[in-house]
Amino acid sequence: MLPPLHDIRVLDFSTLLPGPFATLMLAEAGARVIKIERPGSGDEMRSYVPKLGADSTNFHLLNAGKESIEIDLKARDSFERLRPLITETDIVVEQFRPGVMDRLGFGYEALRTVNPRLIYCAITGWGQSGPKASVAAHDLNYMAEAGLLGLSKGSDGAPVVPPVLVADLAAGALPAVINILLALRRRDQAGEGSYLDIAMGENLLPLAYWGLGEGFAAGDWPEGGDALVTGGSPRYQIYRTADDRFLAAAPIEERFWMTFCGLIGLSAELRGADADPEMVKRVVGEIIASRTADVWRALFSGHDVCCSIVASLEEAVADEHFAARGTFARKVVAADRPIPAIPAPIAACFREPGGRSAPLLGAHTETLLAKERV
Known part of the structure; x- marks a missing residue:
């Protein structure tokens, strides 16, 4: 069976992370993705380290299976x-600041005149309008x-x-793909x-849905360390072990909590909901610090206690569970x-089989921009 996006063509004007990860997911589902890159240097991600050949490892991971026009x-x-490419394109992805593509002559209005069926996805930090629309920022700023x-x-x-770029990925790339599929x-x-x-900035807000609910409904706006999932409860906490490793303990539900308390030997008077959480x-x-x-x-x-020893990234990728599922x-x-490859969140049944490579800068320029393209 052909992958679901096998007949979809994407022009990707984006660089670095949000746009390229979004178009990687589209490529994983069969779309033909063509990167539009600046002459000489191309996508900034090419210059990052560590390198594998001429380009960075990051670039290879984020751009496998794509083509490149310089x-x-x-x-x-x-x-x-x-x-000619624009007239045949289904999706354009760009992540310049608002107004840049218009000034270059590649804004939505200009492109839709030659292709009314075009889906144009613009990824920015603060959106196309509003007081912060043109403010420079990175992931940490959006989170802040x-x-x-x-x-x-x-x-x-x-x-x-x-430890992860939440705005770029969870609030940029993923919403972009979701809305592109809805637009299709x-x-x-x-x-x-x-x-x-x-x-990206406003797409972060749903990730704190529980805090929004507490604030809007009860006027009880959470702060760091005082809510259930921010460290305010002994039932959702990170504890140090005797060998300086860490236990991520999340026995929130009563049945998990009681099993956890029984296994570690917590006294009965400290198990109830009326016990002082700090104590x-x-x-x-x-107790956790007394054993390895x-x-x-x-x-x-x-x-069933919902407890895990905190793993390093190296330990995580070697986990037998991921090996059994073929994650990598x-x-x-x-x-x-x-x-x-990056285990992009595309179901295996939608992916094209086999390994893939990222394009060399401008590798497809002559072919794709020739008057008679094949």
Whole structure:
């Protein structure tokens, strides 16, 4: 069976992470993705380290299976050179600041005149309108201003730098793909294209849905360390073990909590909902600190307690569960070396089989921009 997007063509004007990860998912589902890159340097991600061959490992992982056109969008003839491709394109993805594509002559209105069925997805930090629309920012800034960073709390009371780029991925790339697929469905129904304004800053807000609910409904706005999932409860907590590893304990529901308490030997008076949470956290912390991670792993094994020893990323990718599911079985070939591909969240039944490679800069320029293309 052909992958679901086998007949979809994408022009990708984006660089770095949000747009390229979105178009990677589309490519995984069979879409033909053509990167539009600046002459000489191309996507900035090519220059990152570590390198595999001429380009960075990051670039190979994010752009496997795509094609590359090297073209100066500021050149007078750039629109005419790309026009034939635009007329055949289903989706455009870009992540310039608002107004940049219009100034270059590649804004939505310009493109829809030659292709009314075009789906145009613009990914920005703050959206196409509003006071912050043109403000420069990175993932940490979006997390800070959307209120999510303030919900984290380290041992010194300061917010903790997130280990993943949540805004770029969860609030940028994923909403972009979701809305692109919705736009394709609407085009099937109405025959028209769409303009998609994807704003990472506001798309972060649903991730704190529980805090919004508490604030809007009860006026009880959470802060770092005082809510159930931010460290305020002994039932959702990270405890240090005797060998300086960490136990991620999340026995929130009563049945899990009672099993957990029984296994660690917590006294009966500290198990109830009326017990002082700070005292319970302190006592549980002392108990967990009395034994090693391996002892706790063995003790909890086979019991429903929702407890895990915190793994390093290296340990996680070697987990037998991921091996059994073939999570890292797909490969990207970079500089004649196969490395595991990003396990993009596309169901296996929708993916094209086999390994793939990222394009060299401008590798498909002549073919795709020739007057008689094959």
